[in-house]
Amino acid sequence: MSPSISILITTYNREQYLSAAIESVLAQTYSDFELLIWDDGSTDRSLEIAHTYANQDDRVRVVAASHQGIARTRKAAIAQMVSKYIGWVDSDDILAPTALAETAAVLDAHPETGLVYTDYLDMDTNGQIRGYGSRCRIPYSPQRLLVDFMTFHFRLIRRDVFERIGGIDESSQYAYDYDLCLRLSEATQVRRLPKPLYFYRNHPGNRSLEYKQQQILWSQIAIANALQRRGLANRCEIEVKLPEGRFILRRKESVPGGVGSREWGVGYKPELTNRGKKFSIAGGVGSFLVALPLATLLQGNPVQAQAITPANDGTKHDRFSQW
Template sequence: MKRPEISVIVPVFNVEQYLSRCIESILLQSFYDFELLLIDDGSFDNSGKICDEYAKKDDRIRVIHKENGGVSSARNVGLCNAQGNWVCFVDGDDSIEKAYLSILFVENLKESSLVIMNYLDDLNVKDIQLSGKEMVKYFIESKLIRGTGPYCKLFNNRILKYNNIIFNTHVHMGEDGLFLLQYLYCIDNMIVLENRKVYNYIQHPGSLSTKYYTFESEYECFQLWHRYLCQFVEKYGEVFENVEVVAWKSRVDEAFLRSVQALSRHRPRYKFMRVLHLLEAIPKEHTDNFGFYYETNLLRRKLSRFLIKKRWFVMYWLYSKLDFLYNMKYGKI
């Protein structure tokens, strides 16, 4: 049986309201040579049934039902089962325009290891093919590092499998960026495409980007972002000496701030002594560097930065609780 050119992986969890639109948008692609993997991550609404109904209608669809393990777990199951030469991701509550796969499947694809389509409106990115140090330099200078979601990208399945690149299931925010950084470290060429407005991202109250997770999960995300930054600096040292890396280091700062903020967010409710223990266990080098690249005009952010850098953790905890209650009262959280 001939391998499909592209495996489209869709993690599905309780998205019955959006799922049919998502699947239909994929089946209507002008590019036909693909398989569609619908990974039902233990949905308890009608999402699983909807997947099965579509699989009966189109032999390009494969449905895999699994116990709930989160979006990274679902994507990893998709990666394990993907038979295509290339892999792309679409979220179950999003949709794509008819030309989405055709645009990603560029003519000179075999000469590259990654296709990235910019989807950030404020980035002026043009179509370009890059390799080696120029690839890393462009990725940093163009600030594409801000667009690290798995969508609008085409990954080489052989490279993914050879290097065992999967999503980190312990990290629940920023795991898609970590996945991309692992992949970038293993390749030496890529194609960048300007924004074509062909991916329709839907953000709603249940979206992952609206949630905070445990300190442990958020802090592990920060540590991994920091580690990958150091690895890239070691591999492409002279590039990092000559380009502005504020966008990258801002992502590291943002991950650090999220981890600290998690201690005063909804769940779990950390007790005072537990909070102090976790904060005091943070290495001084991390608090010393925090906020150096994360510019902000918000007074509350500046105050948080000041208290953390000073390691005045009792005062920070009291302030963060008051700030959290204030934002809850006025509906800002």
């Protein structure tokens, strides 16, 4: 009989952090899971470390593959997973002991929900906690997800819904997970579990300038594709300014309904309010949303992201922290 949950760890030259990630999964209070560790052609000791754990625990499987990159690797790995619920842990991060138990309970209790996600804590290279994740402060809605990637970590996904929307689109490359969440938000209910059940490690390897620039560019494409699917492409357009990675969501000048119209597309209306006023949206992916009056956007003026400001907890939030 297949386990209820399949968890994936993909790794590429992460020997420094891999053991901690694996052990955090094996320490789960919920035991009915399989762990697939997929090595993406590592040249360090990552594969050796993975095999050590597989020899000790029959819930662990290891696949050694040639280097393909994160999106292709994750898609290929998920194709080999067998459970009704699926999720993944990055090879440099840590999963809280009750994460699987608590997220599986949400999906079990709410069959209409296809994705549940948790809050997370930021930690440094050495595993010291640096504060509550900035994205946790962002309330979820399918509309707000257009500019704010709050469905960050940890996510548990219903497998049949994942398959129904086509799974991971490897052409989305550096923004494959953001693109996936956008498509899931259009097909199923999404629930937030407001507990920090994931530890996200910040270190030089995931903060490189080239990596961030690629995420910004591919996120712009993911947003544009979402606007097209939602029937908004003829009304709104997304722009990005480099190198700072500032996104602009602009109302196109020729819009059916004229100035002041609230009709943004089929089934879509802005949902944000502030003292009873309707607001439009603009901002950077993975950051706090900047809200301005709808009339400002309808007048054709672009709405831009603002600069990052430090939070009291040491994280970056409120005005567009970048990936």
